[in-house]
Amino acid sequence: MNSELTHRLSELLEQVTGFIYPNEIEIHWSILIVVYPYVTGLVAGAFILASLVKVFNVVEVRPTYRLSLLTALAFLLIAPLPLVLHLGRPERAFEIFLSPNLSSAMAMFGFVYAWYLMGILLLEIWFEYRRDLIVWARQKRFPMSFLYRVLALFSTDISDKAVELDSRAAKIITMIGIPSAFLLHGYVGFIFGSVKANPWWSSVLMPIVFLMSAIVSGIALVTLLYMIITPLRGKPIDIRCLDKITSYLFYAVIVDFALEGLDFIHRLYESEESVKILSALIDQKLFISVLVMQVVLGMIVPLIMLVAVKAGRLNEDLRKLFYFTSCILIQIGIFSMRWNVVIGGQLFSKSFRGLMTYKMEVVGVEGLLMAAALLIAPFLVLAVLLKLLPAWKEAEEH
Amino acid sequence: MCGANKKSFWRNIPDQIIRLAVVTVLLVGGAGAIYILLPASLTSTKLHRELTVTAETEKPIRFAGSTLCGDCHQIEYEKKIVGYHKSLSCETCHGAAAAHVDDPMAATPFVPREREVCPVCHEYDPSRPTGFPQINPTIHNPLQSCANCHNPHDPVPPTTPQECSACHAGIMRTKSVSSHALIACTTCHKVPEQHKIFPRIVRATKPESRDFCGTCHSQGSSERSAPKIDLSRHEERYVCWQCHYPHLPAERL
Amino acid sequence: MKRRDLLKNLIVFLPVSRSFFSCAAQASGTAPIQGYDPDNHLYGMGIEVSKCIGCGKCIEACKTENNVPQEPFFCRTWVERYIVRNDKSVAVETVRTTQKETRAAPNEKDILRSFFVPKLCNQCEHPPCVQVCPVGATFQTRDGVVLVDSDRCIGCRYCIQACPFGARYLHPxxxxxxxxxxxxxxxxxxxxxxxxxxxxxxxxxxxxLKSKASQLVRFQRMNNVHVLKPHLNTEPKVYYSDLDGVVT
Known part of the structure; x- marks a missing residue:
């Protein structure tokens, strides 16, 4: 038997307070499962932002439209990796397609994912870029021109009629896409919310809370990317666009905050048998990550900053600074929220009598470095995508 | 007319849609083809479950079961099934013995002779049910093997226990912290000698009347340290132990 | 017209899988032994709490019989000691099987009541573990036992999260x-x-449970029986007699 594992578990056993069932000492869903809902949340959020342009015709947000789509794609491509890597038998992951158990929320992952990737995101990006792909295929030299032709599926029609059709198709896909994005992330919340054995997870609000926090984190991420990439391109930041996005961000944070507050108060007021151990959990294990990181730094401070921007007539630079800071804080807050749900839900015994400890590995497959790599990977993918499918070229030509 | 309409319908489908449809058909068709080509062992849930049940059924048996041992070990077996250990399986103490049943020479079951073995069950533990025979291994004939005095196949105490606490540890524990701590059990219970040998057949007596408690607690009793009451006026419709637990009298029931 | 075709295309994108239709039958498995018909049986277990002496023989035997790792972090069955103190506080610990370790002798004078409770998989009638398994690797046999197909299990550990009784572990x-x-x-x-x-x-x-003459049915007739966490509606088939209210 693996002596390293024995050693690690014996160490953890010493840190147990109270009583836990013997099999509970091992924390099964590690940091990778924290990364997974975080990354999927960014996908759903970025897509919702893109839909503001297409469906709701919010013209100000137009400069971020393609960026949001590509961000969603980059993160979606990485999203299954943490899941597959954390499996005990990763080589069997394909079974989820071959013999899915229809009563399992998790079995639907493959199908929801495939639908969202192929049915929504790739289609919408294809329609959005098709005209440009044809133009680029004509402009560039051999290997690239061929690649663009393949990506355009060898179509050549850039008549007004065809481009008009592209635009209408993209709009329809976005309309289907919004409920799909809701499905994608609401479903992630459902995976946790439907575990009746775990009172920290089991809540009907879980899918909605996940969804709102996804929207918050996705909008904040695209804002950050826009604020970083635009100066790098040597272009001025469109402050009207920023003002508009962050006001949507503000509303989303308010709704998210209200939902999470409602969940918290509801639990406290109902005070079911688990309330004691959950209080101990927050008090002894999650104090910093719930109260300081998630609530104060991740929500209250950004809210105050966004209110300050709205209330006081700050100048542009100060506004940008406030937007930037609050977006970073929101990312920290949402990541902490994922941490608190996933890890927090496994730190107390289902006997409601004791608390466990999670000790993160550093180098292992389920360790800190892997998690960091998985969080950086989408940005690398995004860089490639932006290189391949420039998000602002079209605007410059006009 | 109709044919021309149909033709224009097909022509009217935009170029993009046709291209996407081709890709879709290729993807879905490819996935479908792969799925059909895969062996049933990968896709059939029913088959997989049947295989699991079979595999589970074929797992090796380690514990042979108590009914087999008597075939060879008649003396021990017949002794055991009438004694206090009659409900024990042989393998409870001797360990898994299926290998021994298959080939008696190849594997010999464990024979517990060490003093550490019996206290696993018989060491005193306050969580154990009352009446279960327990000892304190540090003071109970230290350094002796249990089997020196007790035959494990027919365990009876070699000498009759003298202390009541040998069996009634829970009551002794309670009484020892009560104001009745110094009163011997036999003050209130008459214990026939046979009770120690056949505890459930020959019972010890219990006090039956208010007057019995009154021998110490009524006014005019010669027992000076006991608290006094007027027997004729103190809750005369009840017997004492309806309100006072005699082994812990300070506590009102 | 164009729009309709577009939608058609999108629908085709849904991966169509055969097992969508051959909808996973929850219970299956053929007769593994000659003359044994799983449909004639439904297994369960009774636990007489007042008889358990906390010796831990069951834990050792289980590990031997089923190749369970010897380390105390992996248990198919285990025994809990409950101590209710005079101030009504409850202390619980798992009984250790290694004989060399001294038992944590509780302070007797402080005990209101104390007892042992054996635990194992409850082989629930409505097992949450079976419900959540994404690949159908864990399932209920026709004779009422929940099994894991270790050749199919992908190790996602959703079932471990879903089990309210902590009965599952990841085999190391x-x-x-x-x-x-x-x-x-x-x-x-x-x-x-x-x-x-x-x-x-x-x-x-x-x-x-299907045989009127079985020991278990007799046990259910003679005792007040209770199951663990009945409010979760998993309908366990491990029945406890005179279970104390503090047991979780």
Whole structure:
């Protein structure tokens, strides 16, 4: 038997307070499962932002439209990796397609994912870029021109009629896409919310809370990317666009905050048998990550900053600074929220009598470095995508 | 007319849609083809479950079961099934013995002779049910093997226990912290000698009347340290132990 | 017209899988032993709490019979000691099986009541673990035992999260979920599960719920029985007699 594992578990056993069932000492869903809902949340959020342009015709947000789509794609491509890597038998992951158990929320992952990737995101990006792909295929030299032709599926029609059709198709896909994005992330919340054995997870609000926090984190991420990439391109930041996005961000944070507050108060007021151990959990294990990181730094401070921007007539630079800071804080807050749900839900015994400890590995497959790599990977993918499918070229030509 | 309409319908489908449809058909068709080509062992849930049940059924048996041992070990077996250990399986103490049943020479079951073995069950533990025979291994004939005095196949105490606490540890524990701590059990219970040998057949007596408690607690009793009451006026419709637990009298029931 | 075609295309994108239609039958498995019909049996276990002496023989026997790793972090069955103190506070610990370790002797004068409770997989009628398994690797047999197919399990550990009783663990070598099978390989051949076989006080009663003459049915007739966490509606088939209210 693996002596390293024995050693690690014996160490953890010493840190147990109270009583836990013997099999509970091992924390099964590690940091990778924290990364997974975080990354999927960014996908759903970025897509919702893109839909503001297409469906709701919010013209100000137009400069971020393609960026949001590509961000969603980059993160979606990485999203299954943490899941597959954390499996005990990763080589069997394909079974989820071959013999899915229809009563399992998790079995639907493959199908929801495939639908969202192929049915929504790739289609919408294809329609959005098709005209440009044809133009680029004509402009560039051999290997690239061929690649663009393949990506355009060898179509050549850039008549007004065809481009008009592209635009209408993209709009329809976005309309289907919004409920799909809701499905994608609401479903992630459902995976946790439907575990009746775990009172920290089991809540009907879980899918909605996940969804709102996804929207918050996705909008904040695209804002950050826009604020970083635009100066790098040597272009001025469109402050009207920023003002508009962050006001949507503000509303989303308010709704998210209200939902999470409602969940918290509801639990406290109902005070079911688990309330004691959950209080101990927050008090002894999650104090910093719930109260300081998630609530104060991740929500209250950004809210105050966004209110300050709205209330006081700050100048542009100060506004940008406030937007930037609050977006970073929101990312920290949402990541902490994922941490608190996933890890927090496994730190107390289902006997409601004791608390466990999670000790993160550093180098292992389920360790800190892997998690960091998985969080950086989408940005690398995004860089490639932006290189391949420039998000602002079209605007410059006009 | 109709044919021309149909033709224009097909022509009217935009170029993009046709291209996407081709890709879709290729993807879905490819996935479908792969799925059909895969062996049933990968896709059939029913088959997989049947295989699991079979595999589970074929797992090796380690514990042979108590009914087999008597075939060879008649003396021990017949002794055991009438004694206090009659409900024990042989393998409870001797360990898994299926290998021994298959080939008696190849594997010999464990024979517990060490003093550490019996206290696993018989060491005193306050969580154990009352009446279960327990000892304190540090003071109970230290350094002796249990089997020196007790035959494990027919365990009876070699000498009759003298202390009541040998069996009634829970009551002794309670009484020892009560104001009745110094009163011997036999003050209130008459214990026939046979009770120690056949505890459930020959019972010890219990006090039956208010007057019995009154021998110490009524006014005019010669027992000076006991608290006094007027027997004729103190809750005369009840017997004492309806309100006072005699082994812990300070506590009102 | 164009729009309709577009939608058609999108629908075709949904991966169509055969098992969508051959909808996973929850219970399956053929007769593994000649003359054994799983439909004629439904296994369960009774636990007489007042008989358990906390010796831990069942834990050892289970590990031997089923190749469970010896480390105390992996248990198909275990025994809990409950101590209710005079101030009504409850202390619980798992009984250790290694004899060399001294028992944590509780301060007797402080005890209001104390007892042992054996635990194992409850082989629930509505098992949450089976519900959540994404690949259908864990399932209920027709005779009512929940098994894990270790050749199919992908090790996602959703079932471990979903089990309210902590009965499952990830096997450290196989890297798949593992749990009590009621010693399925024994019971289909008419033997008792290993833990029942070695229990010195007959605190564990194994039997067939479909047989009126079984020990288990008799146990249910003679005792006030209770199951663990009834509010979760998993309908366990491990029944406890006179279970104390503090047991979780």
């Amino acid at each position: 070598e196989k890297r798949t979920a593992d749990k009590c099978t009621f010693c399925y390989h024994r019971v289909v051949k008419g033997l008792l599960p290993a833990c029942v076989e070695v229990c010195p006080t007959q605190a564990r009663i194994f039997g067939d």
